[in-house]
Amino acid sequence: MTRNNADRLPQAGNPPPTPPQFQKKAQLDFPSQTEFVDLPSKGLFYSPGHPLSEGAIEIRFMTAKDEDILSSQALIKRGIVIDRLLQNIIIDQRIQVHDLYVGDRDAIMVKARITGYGADYDVQLSCPNCDTQHKITFDLEKATHEELPDLSALDVEEKDGVFYLELPRSQVTLGVRPMFLGDENWLAESAKMNKKRGREEALLTNQFRRIIVSVQGSTDPNTIGSFIESMPAWDAKHLRALYKTIMPSVEMKHWFSCNDCSYEEEVEVPITVGFFWPK
């Protein structure tokens, strides 16, 4: 459509037209592509009304700007590079990365990796039998989530995101909650401090301190603390195994077969440095 020049001519009685202005260059808009990620927790681990309680999260595809984050030596050194990346690609900024359940974080990481570098993930696996290193390429589109298992079959009861279970040896009933990213960061921080001070690592008991929220109905931190100190190893082992069964997580299973010793087994593909820094 051509513009009618007559519109621009001065007309008697009218003020002169304003001189032509440099036209501001129209801003090119590059809308970022986004995608929804289904959360392994299905939103159950967040309070009602929390933006994640719907069971999905919207993320933006990774961009060159996110690669800047991934290449920031300062962030890598502080161990917060992945957190920063995830915070950056989460659309709803009310969501704080620290509040994410760790299984949900893993699902977001997998999706982000696919948007940034594709689904082919090159990783080294060592043979569980002969320790030979094998290079495999895992298709990240094959990553799945476990569903929340049938809790009653496991003698576990869930209420408001806390799982109640009885330990086999001491027969104490515990209330256990999922690990969030904030817990994981706290554990990493405390491991660092212990190392600095030459203290022994207390990874296992520290983790129990984060996830056990009640002992025989008592939520008193001293009661919980002293129970953890004297917890039978048998119970600790049971708790760890049950916890892994209960908490929904991302599964990256690979059928491993060793051409050196012909050992075969289904193994869990680890998330290593090459995940966000592929060669």
Ligand SMILES: [Zn+2]
């Ligand atoms: Zn082997």
